[in-house]
Every structure is written in structure tokens, then in C-alpha cells.
Amino acid sequence: MKVSLTVNGKPMSGEVEGRTLLSTFLRETLSLTGTHIGCDTSQCGACTVHVDGAQVKSCTVFALDVQGSSVTTIEGMANTDGSLGRIQQAFQDHHGLQCGFCTPGMVMASAALLAVNPTPTEAEVRHHLEGNICRCTGYHNIVKAVMAASDAIPAE
Amino acid sequence: MPKDFEAKTTGIGAPMKRREDIRFLTGRGVYTDDIKLAGQTYAVIVRSQVAHGRIKAIRTEAAAAMEGVLAIFTGEDFKDVGGNPAGWLIKSRNGEPMREPKRPVLAHGKVRHVGDAYAAVIAETYEQGRAAAQQLADDTDIEELPAIIDMKAAAADATNRVHDEIPDNLCYDWGWIEDNRAAVEEVFARAPHVTTLELVNNRLIPNAMEPRASIGEYFPGTGDYKLTTTSQNPHLTRLLVAAFVLGIPENKLTVVAPDVGGGFGSKIYHYGEEALVLAAAKRLGRPVRWTAERSESFLSDAHGRDHVTKIELACEKDGTFLAFRTETFANVGAYLSNFATVTPTFLHGTLMAGPYKVPHVYVNVKTVFTNTAPVDAYRGAGRPEATFSLERVVDQMCRELGLDAFEVRRKNFLTPDMFPYTTPVGLVYDTGNYQATLDKVIEMADVAGFESRRAASAAKGLLRGLGLSTWIEACGIAPSHLVGILGARVGLYDAATVRVNATGNISIMVGAHSHGQGHETVFAQVAADRLGVPESSIEIVHGDTSKIPFGMGSYGSRSLAVCGVAMTKAIDKIIAKGKKIAAHMLEASEADITFEAGKFAVAGTDKAKTFGEIAFSAYVPHNYPLETLEPGLEETAFYDPANFTYPAGAYLCEAEVDPETGKVTIEAFHCADDFGNVMNPMIVEGQVHGGVGQGIGQALLESTTYDETGQLLTGSYMDYAMPRASDVPFYNVDYSCQTPCTHNPLGVKGCGEAGAIGSPPAVVNAVIDALHRGGHTHIKHIDMPVSPQRVWAAING
Ligand code: FES
Ligand code: FES
Numbered sequence: 001m002k003v004s005l006t007v008n009g010k011p012m013s014g015e016v017e018g019r020t021l022l023s024t025f026l027r028e029t030l031s032l033t034g035t036h037i038g039c040d041t042s043q044c045g046a047c048t049v050h051v052d053g054a055q056v057k058s059c060t061v062f063a064l065d066v067q068g069s070s071v072t073t074i075e076g077m078a079n080t081d082g083s084l085g086r087i088q089q090a091f092q093d094h095h096g097l098q099c100g101f102c103t104p105g106m107v108m109a110s111a112a113l114l115a116v117n118p119t120p121t122e123a124e125v126r127h128h129l130e131g132n133i134c135r136c137t138g139y140h141n142i143v144k145a146v147m148a149a150s151d152a153i154p155a156e
Numbered sequence: 157m158p159k160d161f162e163a164k165t166t167g168i169g170a171p172m173k174r175r176e177d178i179r180f181l182t183g184r185g186v187y188t189d190d191i192k193l194a195g196q197t198y199a200v201i202v203r204s205q206v207a208h209g210r211i212k213a214i215r216t217e218a219a220a221a222m223e224g225v226l227a228i229f230t231g232e233d234f235k236d237v238g239g240n241p242a243g244w245l246i247k248s249r250n251g252e253p254m255r256e257p258k259r260p261v262l263a264h265g266k267v268r269h270v271g272d273a274y275a276a277v278i279a280e281t282y283e284q285g286r287a288a289a290q291q292l293a294d295d296t297d298i299e300e301l302p303a304i305i306d307m308k309a310a311a312a313d314a315t316n317r318v319h320d321e322i323p324d325n326l327c328y329d330w331g332w333i334e335d336n337r338a339a340v341e342e343v344f345a346r347a348p349h350v351t352t353l354e355l356v357n358n359r360l361i362p363n364a365m366e367p368r369a370s371i372g373e374y375f376p377g378t379g380d381y382k383l384t385t386t387s388q389n390p391h392l393t394r395l396l397v398a399a400f401v402l403g404i405p406e407n408k409l410t411v412v413a414p415d416v417g418g419g420f421g422s423k424i425y426h427y428g429e430e431a432l433v434l435a436a437a438k439r440l441g442r443p444v445r446w447t448a449e450r451s452e453s454f455l456s457d458a459h460g461r462d463h464v465t466k467i468e469l470a471c472e473k474d475g476t477f478l479a480f481r482t483e484t485f486a487n488v489g490a491y492l493s494n495f496a497t498v499t500p501t502f503l504h505g506t507l508m509a510g511p512y513k514v515p516h517v518y519v520n521v522k523t524v525f526t527n528t529a530p531v532d533a534y535r536g537a538g539r540p541e542a543t544f545s546l547e548r549v550v551d552q553m554c555r556e557l558g559l560d561a562f563e564v565r566r567k568n569f570l571t572p573d574m575f576p577y578t579t580p581v582g583l584v585y586d587t588g589n590y591q592a593t594l595d596k597v598i599e600m601a602d603v604a605g606f607e608s609r610r611a612a613s614a615a616k617g618l619l620r621g622l623g624l625s626t627w628i629e630a631c632g633i634a635p636s637h638l639v640g641i642l643g644a645r646v647g648l649y650d651a652a653t654v655r656v657n658a659t660g661n662i663s664i665m666v667g668a669h670s671h672g673q674g675h676e677t678v679f680a681q682v683a684a685d686r687l688g689v690p691e692s693s694i695e696i697v698h699g700d701t702s703k704i705p706f707g708m709g710s711y712g713s714r715s716l717a718v719c720g721v722a723m724t725k726a727i728d729k730i731i732a733k734g735k736k737i738a739a740h741m742l743e744a745s746e747a748d749i750t751f752e753a754g755k756f757a758v759a760g761t762d763k764a765k766t767f768g769e770i771a772f773s774a775y776v777p778h779n780y781p782l783e784t785l786e787p788g789l790e791e792t793a794f795y796d797p798a799n800f801t802y803p804a805g806a807y808l809c810e811a812e813v814d815p816e817t818g819k820v821t822i823e824a825f826h827c828a829d830d831f832g833n834v835m836n837p838m839i840v841e842g843q844v845h846g847g848v849g850q851g852i853g854q855a856l857l858e859s860t861t862y863d864e865t866g867q868l869l870t871g872s873y874m875d876y877a878m879p880r881a882s883d884v885p886f887y888n889v890d891y892s893c894q895t896p897c898t899h900n901p902l903g904v905k906g907c908g909e910a911g912a913i914g915s916p917p918a919v920v921n922a923v924i925d926a927l928h929r930g931g932h933t934h935i936k937h938i939d940m941p942v943s944p945q946r947v948w949a950a951i952n953g
Contacts, residue, residue, distance in 0.1 A: 027190075028192075031192070032183065033183070033186075033187075033189075033190035034182070034183015034184065034185075035183070036187070036365075036366070036417075037189070037367075038365045038366070038367070038450065039450040039872070039873055040449045040450045040451055040872075041450065041451075041872045041873055041874055043872070043873030043874060044365065044450070044873060046365060073183065074181075074182065074183035075182065075183040075184075077181075077182070078182055084178070084181060084182070088181040088182065091177070091181055092173050092174065092177040092178070092181060093173065095173075095174070095838050095839065095841070095842045097177060097180055097181065098418070098672035098673070098674070098842060098846060099180075099364070099365065099366065099415075099416065099417045099418040099671055099672030100176070100177070100179075100180025100181075100185050100415065100417065100672070101187065101364075101365040101366040101417025101418060102365050102417075103180050103181060104183055107181065122886075123882070125881070126880075126881040126882040127881075127882055129880070129881040129882075130880050130881065130882060132881075133363075133365065133873065133878050133880065134365065134881075135362075135363055135364055135365050135418050135420070135846075135850070135878070136365075136418055136672045136842075136846045137842060137845055137846050137849070138845035138846045138847075138848055138849025138850070138852075138879075138884055138887065138911075139845075139849060139879075139880075139881040139884055140842075140845040140849075140884075140886055140887055141841075141842060141845065142881070143881060143886070144886075
């Protein structure tokens with residue numbers, strides 16, 4: 001079966017089976033390997049992407065379910081000139097990553113939080129990231145990075 | 157971060173941002189599972205569902221006939237090749253060598269733990285492989301045997317055996333130092349006070365976020381093999397696979413560990429899947445890939461800790477330590493993982509004096525086989541177990557004698573004038589200042605203000621406590637001569653090659669492997685500082701045995717302290733050769749050439765050559781002393797440390813306990829560490845954060861539970877409680893107390909494991925303190941993880 005959708009602003013399509021997960025489709029069919037697979041129980045958040053702006057664990061939806069949707073992955077988070085986007089830059093500035101494996105999911109989850117809550121408290125950041133596991137950082141610098149990225153959002 | 161560090165922007169000591177972050181933040185990291193190869197096939201492993209059983213039959217016909225199936229492997233296919241060896245020979249108290257059962261690529265004859273791999277399917281697609289693996293599992297007859305799970309029962313059981321040839325399931329019964337045993341007993345017999353604690357150091361599952369993965373390739377034209385794998389040390393993996401397991405020439409195998417998503421010890425070791433994908437690639441003539449599902453990781457990654465310890469402390473009534481004595485049962489699981497035998501012994505027993513001037517110590521460790529996953533080094537490896545035992549028993553002694561926990565530590569600390577100091581357990585501490593880190597942490601934690609914070613908690617019906625832990629570790633692993641005497645079967649030096657290219661930029665190939673530590677940034681920082689060239693002109697290459705010299709990878713907080721020193725030694729050779737070239741070019745004597753800020757100059761003149769000019773001359777040697785000097789500018793150095801390094805520190809945890817629910821909340825966590833010189837404070841802080849996060853996980857959350865039949869009850873993130881962002885606080889980290897290592901030129905000690913070593917006893921001590929201050933004085937100890945259920949039961953029990 002064919003699935004067609006927009007990924008990081010570009011129209012894309014590919015052949016999938018009914019059981020093909022969005023995470024598998026992104027990684028295997030579209031070679032967008034920035035989306036990581038860290039578990040088989042939908043608990044780790046390494047596979048987090050945005051579907052039509054909403055935060056989704058891509059291992060929990062079938063590729064066919066996002067037919068016609070707009071999907072954003074970590075590969076779509078940089079600025080148009082290729083420089084790091086605001087949240088990505090905050091992660092680098094605040095050492096919010098070590099091995100980098102949880103990082104794509106952390107950035108996507110943080111972006112989704114800041115989109116709805118531009119000025120979260122520390123507790124809100126920690127609460128929002130409950131679905132994303134990091135084994136390296138002890139979360140300290142991830143939370144710092146998200147807070148810093150939130151401060152940087154100009155009031156509109 | 158201390159102010160003077162913020163000021164630096166480049167070179168040693170600057171909090172430089174990490175260059176590797178760019179690829180990780182944009183989804184362009186290349187982890188093993190991200191690599192796709194033409195013609196690739198998929199391996200799916202068939203794992204035992206029972207803890208202990210005899211394989212009666214594996215009927216492969218049906219699975220082999222399924223769509224897409226290319227090959228099936230069972231233990232039979234590997235019975236004539238070697239086993240995965242133990243890297244360390246331990247001798248028992250009676251002088252006998254440890255028992256060392258063969259660890260095959262795939263289980264043969266018996267399965268010995270749930271998750272034990274006994275067959276594999278290679279198929280065109282992953283889904284086809286899975287379907288056939290299921291068929292194969294259905295077509296396997298295994299006669300289930302009683303599972304051996306409890307360590308003490310296992311050691312007492314003469315009939316039921318994990319390995320048929322090992323009668324009491326004992327790997328070894330080790331005494332350290334055995335000759336001191338009688339003297340220690342005598343001290344205990346006449347001691348004015350003895351405190352005893354029985355402790356469990358809970359089994360942990362490392363859970364690097366990237367599951368293990370391996371890709372095997374075989375090139376029939378040359379007979380070469382290539383293994384791409386999630387490894388912390390590709391050269392060791394190559395040695396083990398080539399020389400010990402498959403028996404292929406070492407120079408016919410390349411091992412590449414590309415971007416690796418965390419290790420924490422679990423990716424040091426060689427695993428059977430690596431040999432399997434290579435053997436299968438050769439048989440099929442196609443690449444064979446395997447990636448663990450997380451549930452496989454839970455069942456088959458090497459676990460950590462799992463000690464049951466009785467510790468006794470003999471002391472004067474004023475709290476002066478006289479002796480420590482321990483008896484530990486250490487679970488090694490079903491097979492010996494590569495460093496499983498050294499972790500509970502030399503990485504544990506030799507740390508049993510802590511930072512204290514205790515005159516007598518005796519450590520006994522019985523290491524036991526059980527029908528559980530293999531247990532090996534996990535962040536800290538033996539040293540967290542030693543620290544936990546010591547710091548818990550010291551706290552308990554203070555409580556029994558009504559003494560102040562801070563003062564008792566201070567009274568017993570080694571003092572700065574005592575170094576170098578030979579401990580009663582065989583180490584020579586080169587330097588340290590334990591008073592300084594204790595003073596520092598007291599200041600950081602505002603201990604003076606604790607009472608008012610406690611009162612505020614009490615007003616809310618909550619109990620607040622303060623928990624101290626003063627820790628030391630031996631890292632920068634390790635002096636080969638010393639570890640050789642102790643039974644190591646490998647050397648633990650490291651190596652680096654510095655290649656100055658003709659255009660003046662520099663490639664540095666290092667034996668250390670970065671899987672989160674930021675080597676690409678820090679090694680470049682250190683090299684740039686020494687060479688006086690910009691960091692941006694230096695590239696750090698790691699993780700590929702076809703490119704790097706034979707180094708020993710990263711673990712044991714060794715990367716900078718061993719490999720970093722090798723790199724600086726190679727740089728010194730480059731500078732020495734550069735001086736010779738400069739002397740020729742500048743028509744001066746070599747002794748008059750100085751090297752500073754990237755320039756070779758004739759002392760006292762303005763005659764100078766830049767680093768780039770020297771490099772160019774080395775590769776275009778038109779005006780060059782060819783009769784006395786080789787062209788080119790490339791040097792390799794190996795460095796074998798003279799001693800371990802001894803980072804130390806003091807940690808204070810402030811915790812709140814809700815007596816109604818038993819829930820523990822970490823209100824504050826303070827770390828004052830002495831890591832010697834610090835190369836990149838931002839990264840050092842990150843390492844401490846990560847270690848403390850894992851330590852809090854061990855103390856409060858993480859429990860690895862096997863039931864009596866050997867089923868792992870905590871085999872997924874739904875059952876195994878990983879620390880999440882809201883389980884931990886911001887950590888308050890300081891490293892301004894610095895006593896540089898005396899025997900390496902960088903003065904570095906290592907910081908990767910500290911947090912995981914120092915934090916668990918601080919957390920538990922804080923909980924016990926809170927409970928005592930709240931009047932629950934009957935509670936002597938609560939085993940980790942200190943879960944709400946356990947706290948509640950202790951309060952109400
Ligand atoms: S891979 Fe999707 S939540 Fe873990
Ligand atoms: S950076 Fe390694 S898991 Fe988060």
C-alpha cells in the first residue's frame with residue numbers, strides 16, 4: 001500500500017504494509033534515521049516526531065494512519081540556512097546531550113511543549129518530558145536547555 | 157560553574173561547546189542501526205524462555221522452509237569454535253584458580269538463563285526472520301530444570317548446577333588480603349564497639365538508550381571481515397572475536413564502533429551476536445545485521461551490581477576506626493562476561509579502606525553462578541558497592557554511638573600530609589584532600605540552615621533528612637604491570653597517533669572511544685592547547701580499528717587519564733621532531749629552538765617558523781635534513797599509567813520523606829569532587845549529573861527482579877523504573893578542590909563514574925536520617941531501591 005505525506009515540508013511517499021510503523025517508515029523507507037528506536041513498549045520517547053504539529057511517538061502509529069499528514073522530524077528542525085534551530089542551539093549551549101541517542105526525541109518533545117507553553121516552569125518542563133528517557137545527562141542540562149530556549153522566545 | 161572557568165573560551169579548562177553535538181542535534185549521527193548496506197540480511201535471535209533447561213531437540217526444517225529464510229544457526233554450528241573468555245583470572249583463598257565455564261556463541265546442550273541465545277535465523281527481511289524465529293522456538297524441546305536464583309542457596313546446593321562441571325555454583329571464594337584475615341579477626345575480638353549491617357546492592361540493568369546492534373560483513377575477494385558494532389572498545393572486541401572465538405586472523409577483521417548511544421559498561425564486552433553476524437555473513441556472502449529489541453536488551457545485556465554483603469566496622473567509642481570486615485556474595489549470572497570476575501574483587505575489595513586511615517581491612521567475596529543474565533561492570537563497577545557498604549556502616553555506627561557523622565569522617569580521614577599512602581588493601585593513593593571536599597560540600601549545602609528547612613518540612617507533615625557520603629575511587633584504569641599480577645589477561649595502556657598533514661591541519665587517532673563523553677571536543681582542546689594551534693584545525697578519529705592504534709577503549713574513567721596522556725606524549729614527539737626541522741630551516745642549533753603558541757623560534761631572536769611551515773617542510777622535504785631525519789610528521793605514543801588515579805569527594809543529599817505514603821523526594825543534591833585538573837568543566841559537570849542521576853535511580857527506583865523460576869519480572873520500561881526528569885532535582889556540582897594526579901602530566905583523575913559511586917549511600921543515609929529525626933528510630937536500614945512501599949513498610953513494620 002502506498003502512503004503519501006509531507007515530511008519536513010517536502011511531499012514524500014512510499015510503499016508500506018498495513019503493520020508498518022511510522023518510525024520504521026521514516027527510518028527504513030525514507031532513510032530519516034534521526035528518529036531513533038529505544039524501546040518496544042512505547043516508553044522511551046526516542047522516536048518522538050510531530051504529526052500535524054502534535055507530539056507523537058512514531059512507534060505508536062502506523063504509517064498508513066498519517067496518510068496526507070504533515071510530519072516533522074529532527075531533520076526538519078534546523079533553520080532554513082542550515083544553522084541550529086533555537087531549541088537545538090539551546091541544547092548545545094547548555095550541554096543538554098551526551099550520547100545523542102535520546103536527543104532527537106527530547107528536542108521534538110521540548111518543541112511541542114514550547115509551542116503551547118512558551119514560558120514553562122521547571123516543574124512543567126520536567127513533567128512534559130516524563131515520556132522521554134535519557135540515561136546520560138541526569139536531565140539537569142536538558143531542563144536547563146529547554147528553560148533557556150523558552151526564555152529566548154520573544155513575546156508576541 | 158566556578159567563575160574562573162567561565163572566563164576561558166579556548167584550550168584546557170574552557171567550557172567549550174561540543175562539536176559532535178551538531179550532528180546529533182540535526183539527526184545526522186550515524187549509529188550502527190542507521191547504516192544500510194546493499195544486499196543486507198537480518199538476524200533474529202531465538203532466546204530461551206526458561207531459566208534453566210536441557211536442550212533436547214531443535215527441529216529446524218519447518219523454520220528453514222519459511223519464506224525469506226536464508227540460514228539457521230544453532231549451538232551445534234559453534235561447538236567447535238572458541239568461547240568468549242573471562243578477561244581476569246581470580247584465585248580463591250585456597251589458591252585454586254576460579255572456575256571458568258565455556259561461554260559459547262549460542263547455547264549448546266543447556267540454556268542457563270531466560271534470554272540465553274540458543275539459535276538464530278537469518279532472513280531477507282526482519283519480519284520474515286521473526287516469524288521463522290517463532291517457528292523455531294515452537295519446534296524446540298527443552299527439558300526444564302529447577303532454576304538456581306538465590307545466591308546463598310546456589311552456593312549451598314551441591315546437586316543443582318548452572319554448569320554441570322561446577323559442583324557448588326561457586327566461581328571463586330576470594331579473600332583480600334587473605335594473610336591479614338587473622339589480624340583483622342583479632343582486632344574485632346577486642347574492639348570496644350562493633351557495628352554490623354547486612355546490605356543488598358541491587359542488581360541494575362544498564363539501559364544505554366541505544367540498544368546493542370551489530371552488522372557483519374565478509375569480503376570473499378580478500379577474506380576480510382568487518383564488524384560494525386555498539387562497542388566501547390573496538391580493539392578488544394576484535395581481539396576476542398578473532399583470536400578467542402572464531403579463530404580468524406586478527407588482521408583480517410576490522411571492527412568499527414561508530415556513534416554509540418551510551419554504554420555505562422554494558423558495551424565494553426564482546427557478546428555472542430557479534431560473532432554470529434560475522435559467521436553468518438561469511439556463510440551467506442551477504443551483510444548480516446542484528447539490532448536488539450529493548451526486551452532483548454533487558455534479558456541479555458550484562459547487568460550490574462547484585463551483591464549481598466555483611467559489613468562490620470570495629471571502632472573505639474569515640475568513633476576512631478579500627479577495622480572493616482566484609483563478607484559478600486556477588487552474583488555473576490549464568491556465564492562469565494569479560495570483566496565479571498574482577499568487578500567484585502579488585503575493583504571492589506581494594507577500595508574497602510575508603511578515604512580513611514583505617515589500619516585493618518579484610519574482604520571476602522564469594523562469586524556465584526545463577527540462572528540469571530550475566531553480571532559485569534556497570535558505571536563505577538565494584539567501587540559503588542564498596543562505597544555503599546562503607547558509607548552506610550559508618551553512618552550506622554555514628555547513630556549507635558551518638559556521634560556526629562561529619563566529625564567522625566573528619567577524624568578518620570587521611571590527611572594531606574600522609575600521601576603517598578599505602579592502604580591496607582593494596583593501593584597507593586598518590587594525593588588527595590578529603591577535608592577540603594567535605595568543607596566545601598557543607599558550605600554548598602548550607603548545612604547550618606538545615607534545621608529551619610527541616611522544621612518547615614515538619615510543619616507540612618514531612619520528614620527531612622541529610623545524608624553524607626565521602627567517597628574515593630581508583631580509576632584511570634590501569635597500570636598493566638599491577639593488574640597483570642592481580643590476574644588481568646590484557647594490558648590496560650592506551651595509544652594515540654598524531655598525524656600532522658602537509659597542509660598543517662592535524663588528525664589524531666585515539667584508542668579511547670566516545671559514546672557520550674565528548675572526546676571529539678575535549679581531546680582536540682587538550683591537543684590544541686599543547687600545540688598552540690586552533691581547535692578547529694584538529695580532528696579526533698576514534699572507533700575504527702583500521703584507522704586507530706591499538707588502544708583499549710573507554711571505561712573505568714580512563715579516557716583522558718590514560719589515552720589523553722598517550723596523546724600528549726605523541727604531541728611531545730611531534731614538537732621534538734618539529735624542533736629538529738626548525739633548527740635545520742633556521743640554521744640554528746636544536747637546543748636553541750623554542751616552541752610556543754604554535755611557533756618554532758630561535759631563542760632570543762625574531763627568527764621563527766610557524767607550525768604549518770614545519771609541517772609542509774616535513775612532507776615536501778626539499779630543504780630538509782634527510783640524512784639524519786625521516787620526512788613526514790606523524791608520531792604514535794603508547795602510555796601505560798604508573799598507578800591508578802584517585803578522585804574523591806563528598807556528597808550531601810537532602811531528602812524529604814512523606815510518612816503517609818513512604819515517598820522519598822530528593823530536595824537537593826550537592827557534590828564536591830576532586831577530579832584533579834579539569835579540561836572542560838562543562839563536560840565534567842555533565843558527567844557528574846549523569847552519574848548522580850543513575851545513582852539516584854539505583855537508590856530510589858531501579859529494581860531488577862527475577863522470580864523463583866528465573867523469569868525477569870522487570871523486563872521493560874513499564875516494570876523497570878528508569879529515572880525520569882521529574883524524579884531528580886537540579887544537582888549542585890563543584891570541582892574546585894583540586895589535587896592534581898601526581899603521576900600523569902595532565903594531572904587529571906577521571907570523572908565519569910564519580911556520581912554513580914558517591915550518590916547511592918548519600919540518598920539512603922538521608923532517608924534513614926529523616927526517619928530517625930521523625931522518631932522512627934527502630935529503622936536501621938532499608939534496602940535499595942528505597943521505594944515508597946519499602947519505606948512505608950519500615951515505618952509501619
Ligand atoms: S521507540 Fe517509541 S517510545 Fe521508545
Ligand atoms: S544523551 Fe544519551 S540518552 Fe540522553
